[in-house]
Amino acid sequence: MLTDGEDELSSLAESINGMLSRIETSQDQLKKSELEFRSLVELANNSIILTDSKGKIILWNKSAQRMFRYSENEILGKPISILFPDEYHESYQKVMDNPYNSANSQNMGIICDSYGFKKDKSRIMVEISHISWKIKKEKFYCAIIRDTTDSKQAENEIKESLREKEALLMEIHHRVKNNMQIISSLLSLQSRYIKDKDAFEVFKESQNRVKSMAMIHERLYNSKGLAKIDFAGYIKNLVDDLFDSYGVNHDDVKIDISADKIFLNADTAIPVGLIINELVTNSLKYAFPAENSDHEENRIYIKFHRNNKNILLVVGDTGIGLPEDVDLQHSETLGLRLIRSLVDQINGTVELRGNGQTEFRIIFTQIEQNSPVNN
The missing domain is CATH 3.30.450.20 (PAS domain)
Known part of the structure; x- marks a missing residue:
């Protein structure tokens, strides 16, 4: 115990x-x-x-x-x-x-x-x-x-390669723009010796088409990314150039532009620029005959907006309108054939509206670089 x-x-x-x-x-x-x-x-x-x-x-x-x-x-x-x-x-x-x-x-x-x-x-x-x-x-x-030595070296090599490619691309845009300006100048010089009015108009229209493409490359050359341009600014410059080309005063024909800040690559910008060139040219030449003296009503308007995943381009005027028998899809006139072809290039659709005036409504999507387009 x-x-x-x-x-x-x-x-x-x-x-x-x-x-x-x-x-x-x-x-x-x-x-x-x-x-x-x-x-x-x-x-x-x-x-x-x-x-x-x-x-x-x-x-x-x-x-x-x-x-x-x-x-x-x-x-x-x-x-x-x-x-x-x-x-x-x-x-x-x-x-x-x-x-x-x-x-x-x-x-x-x-x-x-x-x-x-x-x-x-x-x-x-x-x-x-x-x-x-x-x-x-x-x-x-x-x-x-x-x-990170190897990865930094690889990164620097990629940056240097990009700088070289950017410099090359800038040179390409610069040379294309210069060559197109030379072509435009040659057309202008040659047109001075043309006596036939219709032939003269053909030369002038060809000159304006070349200039519209040259302006794309000039904007690409001056853009930060070299691949896309602010298309709203391009539209205004293109229209001003067309008014000067045809000697139209802005007091005689008003221009209304409503455009979103949308950036287009060259594959899309060139055909869209040519479409606007054709439609505004047509309005300036035919929509406002001399006997129509009501300048207050003479107006060309352009709308360029996003429409969901698509882009909507509207070009119209308040002029005398197209003839009633015009069939957009089957017309053999050069201008309308060219518009149909350009709309096909951007995989778009085009609609012509009348009611005494003229309005083209085009819906398209931006072409991805190197993607196939319709011929």
Whole structure:
């Protein structure tokens, strides 16, 4: 039979044994957690570097060794500053001054681009994701580093290739525009020797068609992307040029343009520009005969708007209208045949509305570059 003293001693021994067992279990769990952590660090593809509050390296994984060529024995205890240029240290200090915590979560994983120095002082481009935290009064810093030398070099090569192609494309647009202007000038010079009025009109119309295409290439040459133009601005310039070509005063025939800011590529802009050229030319030549002196009612209007996934182009006038027997789909006149052909090129539909005036409504979608079109 145990005495009271022996009973207390037995209870104390059991408590001590229990405490020792829990300590041993905690240590085993700590060792297991440390092993898991080190395994993750060592198996990581990116370099992982850990420093103390003084910037001395206290952890260095195998990927860091392969990247910077320092062994663990050579680098531990050395300042992290030997690996990076001076400008990196500003970012490092900012991270150290703002350690991560639950109330400061925006400082988690700050990323910066820099370059690093290998053991032989050669340079590599790197992307650094870094963070700091505080345990009691001690600050720690961790950097996860990815070598971006190859990707940066590939990126620079792509940028250089794009610059060369942009320069080539600019030169192409410039030369096409110049060649078309030469053709237009030749047509203009040749037309001076033509006595027949009908033949003269044919030359003038051909000249305006060439100029409408030249204006596309001029705008492409001056555009930022070289591939698309702001078509609303092009419409205004084209119409002004046609008014000048036919000597029409804006006081005699009003022009109303309502156009959304829509960018068209060359494959779409050229046929659409030619369509507007044909329709406005037709209005200027035939819609307002000299005997129609009511200038207040003389008006040409153009609408250019998005219509769901399509684009709506409306060109009309308040003139005398087309003859009643005109059949848009079967007419053999050059102008209407050309309009039908151009509408087919942009996979569009065209509708002619009368009611004493003339209005063409064309719905189309933008042609994707290099996509086939109807012939």
